[in-house]
Amino acid sequence: MKNHFKGKQYDYRIIIEAVGLYYHFSLSYRDCAKIMRQFSIPVHHTTIYRWCQQYGKVLYHLWKKRNKRRSLSKSWRIDETYVKVKGKDRYLYRAIDSNGN
Structure with missing residues (x-):
């Protein structure tokens, strides 16, 4: 994977982190x-934009190759409960298939 980032000013882990923040959390480049x-990593938002344009598809294909989708079963169990968060009741939902996914 490192050969995709050869010759860059920043370490490949910093580039992956910045691109991951943008795509995973749907943040703006400035955010x-x-x-x-x-x-303490001074990166300009236009640099993150260029990284996303250059490495977005590469990182997606590497991720897709590593995390092949597991087949989900047709049987699901759903659980719901209340949880107190900062003194307020909130819903907590979770769904699990018969394989534990």
Whole structure:
């Protein structure tokens, strides 16, 4: 995987983290840059934009190859309960198939 990032100023782990923030959490490029700055990594938002354009598809295909979709069963169990969060009741849902996924 490192050969995709050869010759870049930043370490490949920083690039993967920035691109992952953008795609996983649907943040803006400026928000991603702000989060990176909080971890003392000064990256401009246009740099993150270029990384997403250049490495988005590559990282998606690597992820897809590594996480092949497991077949889900037709039987599901759903559980719901209340949980107190900061003094307020909130719903907590979870769904599990018969394989535990």
